[in-house]
Amino acid sequence: MTARQAGAVTAVKAVAVRRRLLDANWPYQLLTFAVFAAGWELYARERGGLLLPGFAQTVRATAGLLADAELWHALAVSNQALVLGFALALLVGVPAGIVLGRFRLIERYADVYLNILLVTPMAAIIPLLVMSVGVGLTSRILLVTVFSVVMVIVNCRTGVRQVDPSLIEMARSFGARERQIWTRILLPGALPAIMTGARLGIGRAVTGMVIVELLMVSDGLGGLILKYRGLLKAPELYGTVVIILAEALFLISLARWGENKVTRWARTQTAGGAR
Missing domain, CATH: 1.20.5 (Single alpha-helices involved in coiled-coils or other helix-helix interfaces)
Structure with a gap:
């Protein structure tokens, strides 16, 4: 050369x-x-004071929190409700969304309740949960589920409706049964929307996890926020919020990575059709 x-x-x-x-x-x-x-x-530096730490001060406080056993205990307590509540949201939301998207008659009965969940301020549900199931892990799990299940149901329903009806009619014309239509057409076609619903739902689940601890149970990460606010420890307060945001971004990125892996075939078909 x-x-x-x-x-x-x-x-x-x-x-x-x-x-x-x-x-x-x-x-x-x-x-x-x-x-x-x-x-x-x-x-x-110009306008801040006791309640507004600088960025560098917040970074130092965040590093100190990560070396504190109290933070990791709070993370374990909060994520227990997060994991169980989001798992319940998936177990309920995915089948419910698919059924609502497939059967319009069932949707006529359930649509009003889905709209109620979409428009109701979730903080208003907290007193109802406290009176019905008490203060504890169960109520925290249920609130996380209520926060996230709506996004899962709506996206799953949309994914099923986006499947080309001509594919279903063609499958029926070739003698396909309902089970084969579900496994060969509906579920694969709705999978990208299902994964999107899971990704959006995990963000809502983190929000529910923190809100329930702030408004109902002074425990976990929400309890740390209330503690540092009461003691006027602004750097630690901001550091706790930064850690919550970092966890949420990590979980959303993880969900997006899984979505890209699972639905790679859909993007390949879309690119092939664009050519």
């Missing part, structure tokens, strides 16, 4: 690397985060 050819290959590689960097999301996210952190620090 001549020096000119080697230089051309190097230039092509440099262009490819530059293009990958421009197409990636993380450089823009890092830039946005840097601007946000700088703005936070400057504002805290």
Whole structure:
């Protein structure tokens, strides 16, 4: 290979690397985060006080919390309700959404209750749970479920309705039974929407986990927030919120990764059809 050819290959590689960097999301996210952190620090120094720590102070407090056993105990308590409540939301929401999307008659009876769940402020349900099941793990699990199950049901129903009806009619014309229609057409066609509902539901589940601990049970991460607020420990308060946000972003990213893995075939078919 001549020096000119080697230089051309190097230039092509440099262009490819530059293009990958421009197409990636993380450089823009890092830039946005840097601007946000700088703005936070400057504002805290100019206008902040006892209740508004700077960005650097919050980072130090977050690192200190991660070395504290109390935080990990609170995480274990909170995530117990999160895991069980979200699992219950999936067990109830996925079959319910699929059935509502498939059978319009059943949807006529259940649609009003689904709309109630969509428009009702979830914080208003907390006193009802307290009076019906008491204060404890059961009520926390139920509230997390109520928060997240709506997103799962709505997306599953939408996924089933998006399946091309002509595929179902064609399958019936070839003698397919109802079970075969479900396993070969409806469920595979609705899978992308089901995974999207799970991803959106996990974010709502984290929200429910924190709200129930703030308004009903002073335990877990919500209990830490109330504790640091009462003691006017603003850096630790902000650090706890940062940890909750980090957990939520991690879970959503994990759900998105699983969604991309499970529904890769759907994106491949879409790209093939676009050609």
